[in-house]
């Protein structure tokens with residue numbers, strides 16, 4: 127019998143949401159951690175059963191129980207296929223937030239979290255310094271020495287994995303300075319664009335490519351000042367307090383124009399988070415209604431360009447291209463056809479579907495660093511399917527997926543490029559024949 131003080135109801139969970147699950151198991155074949163392990167406890171149904179057991183006082187929140195929740199990638203594929211409409215994303219998000227106090231975390235990991243996710247990622251200036259240092263580490267040749275000596279492997283697999291994720295800085299930083307990029311012909315609409323946190327520093331070229339494609343659709347693109355990280359990473363690790371703070375800051379930053387412009391997002395994870403600000407801030411009397419209005423303005427760039435009927439340029443891309451669904455685009459924002467339509471509209475591309483493209487690649491925000499074994503196991507299946515597809519290029523719509531796929535491809539030594547859909551579109555206008 128569990129001691130009284132150890133029993134903790136889960137007051138954070140909306141019971142009507144929790145008890146919607148009828149244990150039918152339709153979600154099992156969509157869950158990457160279940161497919162990898164075959165274990166009920168690593169399935170959505172199993173994780174929900176654990177929430178119920180804790181909620182009913184039959185189980186304490188032990189390290190073992192938290193481990194099963196931690197191993198969830200939060201890809202929300204289970205939510206997408208659930209016939210009972212279980213809002214799994216809400217359940218796991220609240221659970222991760224509320225169990226923070228139950229974790230026995232040492233001083234160093236807690237400090238690392240505080241610095242990285244509360245002071246670094248949300249602060250562009252600090253993050254730019256770190257990315258510049260990382261760039262120096264790569265360009266100075268130090269990275270080669272570290273990798274050759276395998277010194278990090280001796281310290282920890284997590285450090286080694288973290289080092290492997292060192293992003294190549296692609297072009298100058300893309301900064302959110304309130305600038306306006308105007309279309310060649312008179313813009314038919316002014317839109318606002320999210321810059322984000324890591325992507326504008328490591329993938330400045332891809333950010334600029336996204337802007338150019340929006341301009342080609344005759345849209346003027348404004349990048350509002352004082353915007354920042356969307357809060358997705360904080361939500362993922364159970365820090366809803368910080369996620370709310372970041373959400374409020376973005377709502378303010380994007381309210382300076384008419385307050386009605388579409389907010390275009392070229393990172394699926396950020397778009398999903400921002401589309402759910404209404405839910406995130408539902409208990410905030412000052413922001414609840416502003417957050418609902420804000421969320422309605424958020425549109426993924428692929429969906430926006432497809433709806434705008436963007437015409438690609440004339441340059442042909444004679445390559446076989448496949449597409450990996452970004453979980454937060456397909457499962458949360460329900461955008462599945464738009465990226466495929468855009469790719470297929472490009473002259474010369476032979477599009478092929480990737481087997482299991484709807485299954486997560488194992489990236490999951492910080493998951494690829496915090497859970498390297500499971501992340502790599504999930505990725506391995508993806509890379510096998512990619513090889514079988516025969517594709518020259520794999521397109522995606524999220525920086526986390528981009529990084530994860532790129533690492534998997536490099537580790538496997540295969541000759542496949544990773545690109546955003548907007549990179550491919552941009553090439554049709556800018557590459558010479």
Ligand code: SF4
Nearest residue numbers: 147148150151153208
């Ligand atoms: S989450 Fe949905 S699909 Fe999965 S077992 Fe519960 S009711 Fe069935």
Ligand code: SF4
Nearest residue numbers: 157198199201202204
């Ligand atoms: S969110 Fe993804 S990893 Fe987590 S239980 Fe659902 S399908 Fe499995």
